[in-house]
Amino acid sequence: MSPERLARITNMLNYRQPDLTVFLEQVHKAHNLAAIVRTADAVGVSDVHATWENKTTQISGNTATGSQNWVNLHSHETLEDAVKALRAQGMQIIATNLSDSAIDFREVDYTKPTAILMGQEKHGISPEALALADQDVIIPMVGMCQSLNVSVASALILYEAQRQRELAGMYNGECRLPEEEAHRILFEGGH
Amino acid sequence: MSPERLARITNMLNYRQPDLTVFLEQVHKAHNLAAIVRTADAVGVSDVHATWENKTTQISGNTATGSQNWVNLHSHETLEDAVKALRAQGMQIIATNLSDSAIDFREVDYTKPTAILMGQEKHGISPEALALADQDVIIPMVGMCQSLNVSVASALILYEAQRQRELAGMYNGECRLPEEEAHRILFEGGH
Ligand SMILES: C[S@@+](CC[C@H](N)C(=O)[O-])C[C@H]1O[C@@H](n2cnc3c(N)ncnc32)[C@H](O)[C@@H]1O
Ligand SMILES: C[S@@+](CC[C@H](N)C(=O)[O-])C[C@H]1O[C@@H](n2cnc3c(N)ncnc32)[C@H](O)[C@@H]1O
Structure with a gap:
């Protein structure tokens, strides 16, 4: 591994946010999946979770421009079990929801361990997912459209989390990953 | 026009930001164009400007989910003349640029009249565009990817502008459009 590549990977690892996920x-x-994975990588989120409409849906390798090698995309059979597992890890579950009862997305404290639930392009988030969440949030809109693109909405929330975590010193370059995992990624990345 | 539709359009007009553009x-x-136009609408930007690689490039009506009826997409032959016209309207020109010399996008004062320059998917912003700008800005990234998706980057900057303008009372519901234009849009929207 070249010294430049080593430095780049080490740097990436030092900014990873193990307690933030989508x-x-x-x-x-x-193209939405690819954009979301790319944004996750950019704010230091290394794990993205998903359920699929059917088994044939797949992330396209080309459009994610390499980030999918550094972000783990976890596929789940059911939302319920997966969300419970995240909650067991101490995560608050925040659902994005185009509803009058949802609070402004900037009012949430994202420095806490957080999983952000994003809904399907056409149908949005399911009632089941909403029921599993601690809080639902909305990104304010003042135009004629009903909703934002899902990769845009994901990015706005992830970068609000980044802003809050930066202020809280959570991007100070001190590795927050378990040592073993950091070593594994570093080792695998060199090959 | 139904009273609901009238209320919806009037409300939209009251939040339009005539001095903010992309x-x-x-x-x-x-899909990038559509997502950008949709986000523009959502933060109250009613004018989006563009130059094209070739004349056949067209915004796809379907994917913009109706927002293109409420956002004017202005096509220009050359960037230079168009940017000069925006500057003549008193706009500061902010270019997004993946460069070490660019400042953090949150450091800019977007309450000033502002045009935000976004670059092409593959090649980014041109040296000519950079030369025309007052300032270049970057969205911080700590991962392995080189860049964000262009519609994601546009949204992050537009919503930072929205955040600043909201704090400055620029979304207080008092119509900031010239009266004639507001009337024209209201009239056309009823048909
Ligand atoms: C295109 S939207 C779904 C629209 C769907 N008709 C609905 O009513 O939910 C796809 C997803 O993007 C996210 N999203 C889009 N706009 C949003 C907003 N303004 N606030 C919060 N989430 C949003 C949500 O996760 C949503 O489920
Ligand atoms: C995919 S990027 C272009 C990548 C190109 N290789 C380059 O070096 O500019 C497309 C556009 O998205 C915007 N963009 C993407 N990531 C950005 C970031 N981190 N900061 C500012 N703008 C960004 C810029 O307008 C850029 O020109």
Whole structure:
């Protein structure tokens, strides 16, 4: 491994946020998936979770421009078990929801361990997913459209989390991953 | 026109930001264009400017989910003349640029009249566009990817502008459009 590549990977590892994740409920357009994985990588999120409408849906390798090698996309059979597992890890579950009862997305404290639930392109988040969440949030809109693109909405929330975590010193370059995992990734990345 | 529709359009007009715009330099993927126009609408931007790689590039009506009826997409032959016209309107020109010399996008004062220049998917912003800008900005990234998707990057900057303008009372529901234009849009929207 070249010294430049080693430095780049080490740097990436030092900014990873193991307690921040995104959960995609049946998001199925390849370009949306790719954009979300790329944004996750950019803010230091290394795990993205998903359920699929059907088994044939797949992330397109080309459009994610390599980030999928550094972000783990976990596929789940059911949302319920997966969300319970995240909650067992101490995560708060925040659902994005185009509803009058949802609070402004900037009012949430994202410095806490957090999983963000994103809904399907056409149907949005399911009632089941909403029922599993601690809080639902909305990104304010003042135009004529009903909703934002799902990769855009994901990015706005992830970068709000990044902003809050930066202020809280959570991007100070001190590795927050378990040592073993950091070593594994470093080792695998060199090959 | 139904009273609900009248209320919805009037409300939209009261939040429009005539002194905030986006300039797309040869962005060509239909899903990116559609997502950008949709986000523009959502933050109250009613004018989006663009130059094209070739004349056949067109925004796809379907994917913009109706927002293109409420957002004017202005096509320009050359970037230079169009940027000069925006500057003549008193706009600061902010270019997004993946460079070490660019400042953090959150450091800019977006309450000033502002045009945001976005670059092409593959090649990014041109040296000519950079030369025309007052300032270049970057969205911080700590992962392995080189860049964000262009519609994601546009949204992050537009919503930072929205955040600042909201704090400055620029979304207080008092119509900021010239009266004639507001009337014209209201009239056309009823048909
Ligand atoms: C295109 S939207 C789904 C629209 C669907 N008709 C609905 O009512 O939910 C796809 C997903 O993007 C996210 N999203 C889009 N706009 C949003 C907003 N303004 N606030 C919060 N989430 C949003 C949500 O996760 C949503 O489920
Ligand atoms: C996919 S990027 C272009 C990548 C190109 N290789 C380059 O070096 O510019 C497309 C556009 O998205 C915007 N963009 C993407 N990531 C950005 C970031 N981190 N900061 C600012 N703008 C960004 C810029 O407008 C850029 O020109």
